[in-house]
Amino acid sequence: MGQFDKPFDAIVVGAGPSGNAAAYVMAREGLNVLQIERGEYSGSKNVQGAILYSDALEKIIPDFREEAPLERHVIEQRMWMMDDASHSGMHYRSNDFNEEKPNRYTILRAQFDKWFSSKVKEAGALVLYETTVTELVKDLSGKVIGVRTDRQGAPIMANVVILAEGVNGLVGQRSGLRPEVGADTVALAVKEMHFLPRETIEARFNLKGNEGVVIEAMGTITKGMTGTGFLYTNEESISVGIGCIVSDFATSGVTPNELLEAFKAHPSIKPLLEGSEVKEYAAHLIPEGGYKAIPQLTGAGWVVVGDAGQFVNAVHREGSNLAMTTGRVAAETVIALTRKREEMSAANLADYEKRLGETFVMKDLKKYKGIPELLHRKKGAFFGAYPQLVSQAMQTWFRVDGVDKVSKEKAIYSNFRKTRTLRGMMGDAFRLVMAWR
Amino acid sequence: MHIVVCIKQVPDSAQIRVHPVTNTIMRQGVPTIINPYDLFALEEALRLKDKFGATVTVLTMGPPTAADSLRKTLTFGADRAVLLTDRYFAGSDTLATSYALSMALGKIAEEFGKPEIIFTGKQTIDGDTAQVGPGIAKRLGYNQLTYIARISEVDLDAATIRVERRAEGGVQDLVSSFPVLITMLEASNEMRRGTIENALGAARAEVVTWNAEAVGIEDLTKCGLRGSPTIVKKVFAPTARAEKAEIVEAEGGVDAKAAALVEAIFAKAPGIEGDLLELAGEHYV
Numbered sequence: 001m002g003q004f005d006k007p008f009d010a011i012v013v014g015a016g017p018s019g020n021a022a023a024y025v026m027a028r029e030g031l032n033v034l035q036i037e038r039g040e041y042s043g044s045k046n047v048q049g050a051i052l053y054s055d056a057l058e059k060i061i062p063d064f065r066e067e068a069p070l071e072r073h074v075i076e077q078r079m080w081m082m083d084d085a086s087h088s089g090m091h092y093r094s095n096d097f098n099e100e101k102p103n104r105y106t107i108l109r110a111q112f113d114k115w116f117s118s119k120v121k122e123a124g125a126l127v128l129y130e131t132t133v134t135e136l137v138k139d140l141s142g143k144v145i146g147v148r149t150d151r152q153g154a155p156i157m158a159n160v161v162i163l164a165e166g167v168n169g170l171v172g173q174r175s176g177l178r179p180e181v182g183a184d185t186v187a188l189a190v191k192e193m194h195f196l197p198r199e200t201i202e203a204r205f206n207l208k209g210n211e212g213v214v215i216e217a218m219g220t221i222t223k224g225m226t227g228t229g230f231l232y233t234n235e236e237s238i239s240v241g242i243g244c245i246v247s248d249f250a251t252s253g254v255t256p257n258e259l260l261e262a263f264k265a266h267p268s269i270k271p272l273l274e275g276s277e278v279k280e281y282a283a284h285l286i287p288e289g290g291y292k293a294i295p296q297l298t299g300a301g302w303v304v305v306g307d308a309g310q311f312v313n314a315v316h317r318e319g320s321n322l323a324m325t326t327g328r329v330a331a332e333t334v335i336a337l338t339r340k341r342e343e344m345s346a347a348n349l350a351d352y353e354k355r356l357g358e359t360f361v362m363k364d365l366k367k368y369k370g371i372p373e374l375l376h377r378k379k380g381a382f383f384g385a386y387p388q389l390v391s392q393a394m395q396t397w398f399r400v401d402g403v404d405k406v407s408k409e410k411a412i413y414s415n416f417r418k419t420r421t422l423r424g425m426m427g428d429a430f431r432l433v434m435a436w437r
Numbered sequence: 438m439h440i441v442v443c444i445k446q447v448p449d450s451a452q453i454r455v456h457p458v459t460n461t462i463m464r465q466g467v468p469t470i471i472n473p474y475d476l477f478a479l480e481e482a483l484r485l486k487d488k489f490g491a492t493v494t495v496l497t498m499g500p501p502t503a504a505d506s507l508r509k510t511l512t513f514g515a516d517r518a519v520l521l522t523d524r525y526f527a528g529s530d531t532l533a534t535s536y537a538l539s540m541a542l543g544k545i546a547e548e549f550g551k552p553e554i555i556f557t558g559k560q561t562i563d564g565d566t567a568q569v570g571p572g573i574a575k576r577l578g579y580n581q582l583t584y585i586a587r588i589s590e591v592d593l594d595a596a597t598i599r600v601e602r603r604a605e606g607g608v609q610d611l612v613s614s615f616p617v618l619i620t621m622l623e624a625s626n627e628m629r630r631g632t633i634e635n636a637l638g639a640a641r642a643e644v645v646t647w648n649a650e651a652v653g654i655e656d657l658t659k660c661g662l663r664g665s666p667t668i669v670k671k672v673f674a675p676t677a678r679a680e681k682a683e684i685v686e687a688e689g690g691v692d693a694k695a696a697a698l699v700e701a702i703f704a705k706a707p708g709i710e711g712d713l714l715e716l717a718g719e720h721y722v
Contacts, residue, residue: 124635126640126641128637130512131633151632152630152632152633203475
């Protein structure tokens with residue numbers, strides 16, 4: 001096998017959104033690309049809620065809507081603050097989202113990733129499945145020059161290795177490029193797929209055709225842990241799930257399964273799932289450490305993209321769009337260097353970070369850099385006390401029981417004061433505003 | 438030596454579901470796998486390749502998506518993959534399938550050399566008929582060795598193969614001359630993991646794709662539904678067995694436990710006791 005000896009222009013480790021984006025963009029531009037995926041097919045190991053944000057994919061495959069397997073376009077977002085019996089919500093629904101090129105879609109990752117992977121192959125990349133990259137091969141100077149896999153045979157050489165290996169970053173870790181992921185910077189999310197006839201979903205959520213609804217929820221549903229719940233409408237199913245920071249699970253002793261069962265049994269969620277049949281369940285780690293948890297992203301002969309780089313905006317529940325964007329930008333960096341016949345040195349590849357700094361990815365993560373830590377430190381207040389207070393206030397306010405409104409206002413105020421001191425509340429508000437800025 | 442392995446892409450039976458109302462098999466969205474029995478056939482072919490330097494061609498008939506399964510056989514180390522696909526083949530029973538495959542095997546013999554050995558699995562997990570292998574052998578005039586548990590010896594000079602065949606009541610030690618069609622039993626070997634070179638080769642390989650015309654099929658009435666005398670009258674899910682496994686508990690040591698177990702079995706099936714006593718009588722007079 002003669003070609004075996006000639007190094008690839010690039011090897012991409014992993015076939016999730018970031019790896020597929022990187023491999024696709026490089027192959028389309030004529031680079032000799034090898035992509036290596038441990039799963040049986042792209043999407044077989046991948047789990048997400050899942051929402052697809054059009055913009056990031058449009059920048060890679062502009063006419064993706066014509067062929068990608070999409071479920072429903074999102075026209076309504078519900079943000080819920082929940083206590084054990086109620087939810088106080090903010091809903092935003094707009095007919096503007098029924099546009100020619102919708103902004104967000106619900107998707108089923110197993111199908112979507114398979115499609116994306118087929119595009120990668122069409123573009124000319126070589127894709128190996130059921131093959132696990134075990135470690136990076138370095139030359140004497142420490143530059144990464146290839147990969148070793150769990151299959152017998154010689155290492156495979158490449159000018160650059162793009163690590164799109166997902167949240168755990170095992171290859172990078174094993175090769176000494178990064179530390180182990182901290183238990184307080186990743187969330188463990190569990191979800192189930194509940195099947196329902198499309199007419200039932202449409203009637204239950206007030207939808208027409210391919211319109212979809214997204215519910216994001218926080219509050220006592222996470223039993224005092226830092227985390228959120230969600231419910232998304234697909235074409236003929238509902239994805240429902242909940243996730244919390246791993247170290248919180250460890251301290252609380254609550255199991256993810258208990259949490260999901262309780263969430264599903266919540267009086268605000270239960271009727272939405274009634275009569276459904278569970279066909280799938282899945283669990284996944286989500287990097288939620290934000291800007292401060294981003295590991296070293298480039299070095300001699302290597303680049304990190306997607307979840308492996310902790311590229312998730314936990315506040316806005318965005319991840320796959322950051323993954324695709326970092327994959328694309330890494331690809332563009334490598335393409336530019338290849339065309340100029342420049343070395344894939346640490347100094348040259350650092351251009352990836354510069355390019356990334358100009359995108360929403362770094363700007364957003366930087367903006368919220370204090371939030372993950374704040375929410376984690378103050379989890380008792382943000383995920384327990386406040387949702388309960390809001391709910392009690394709502395109830396006091398809306399229940400008509402002969403009590404005058406001034407007394408009601410006083411009761412609400414004193415209830416807040418009893419739970420959190422004025423200073424405490426103002427401090428939390430101040431910290432949240434500062435972290436948000 | 439040229440070896441052809443016939444495989445079938447089948448729905449993953451672990452994930453298949455029967456529609457609760459219509460009782461039909463729901464194939465939509467069910468992932469496909471290589472028929473597990475065929476993997477034993479493929480591994481046996483690859484072992485012969487390792488030993489004698491044979492060329493291994495894998496053949497399947499199916500929809501264009503069956504190319505995925507073929508490509509997978511290349512990652513294990515097969516040399517060539519041939520896909521026979523045509524809309525005229527849709528709805529084929531075992532008669533029509535063995536006809537189409539035997540025509541494709543004729544074309545393979547023409548293009549890549551006549552195979553000395555054709556392997557198949559003992560049966561598929563979706564049809565369970567075990568008819569296609571013997572059907573091919575009959576049509577091509579190959580000797581047929583079914584339910585083979587082990588290949589004991591191959592003599593290339595004499596052009597013979599010696600095998601162990603599992604039969605009722607024992608194992609047959611058989612020798613056959615080439616050309617021969619062998620259907621392999623389950624658990625006769627364990628599929629290897631292909632090397633990185635196999636995997637790269639598979640990703641690069643072109644699957645040879647032929648339609649009915651390409652393999653010289655002129656009479657389309659022998660193909661697909663029209664060529665299939667078998668009629669499926671009804672598909673149904675068997676009712677679950679009412680009898681459940683029983684745990685026999687007994688105090689005391691191993692002997693006491695064994696005695697209690699035997700007693701429980703005899704109580705359930707009184708005939709066994711008599712049979713066993715009779716047998717014991719013959720052997721221990």
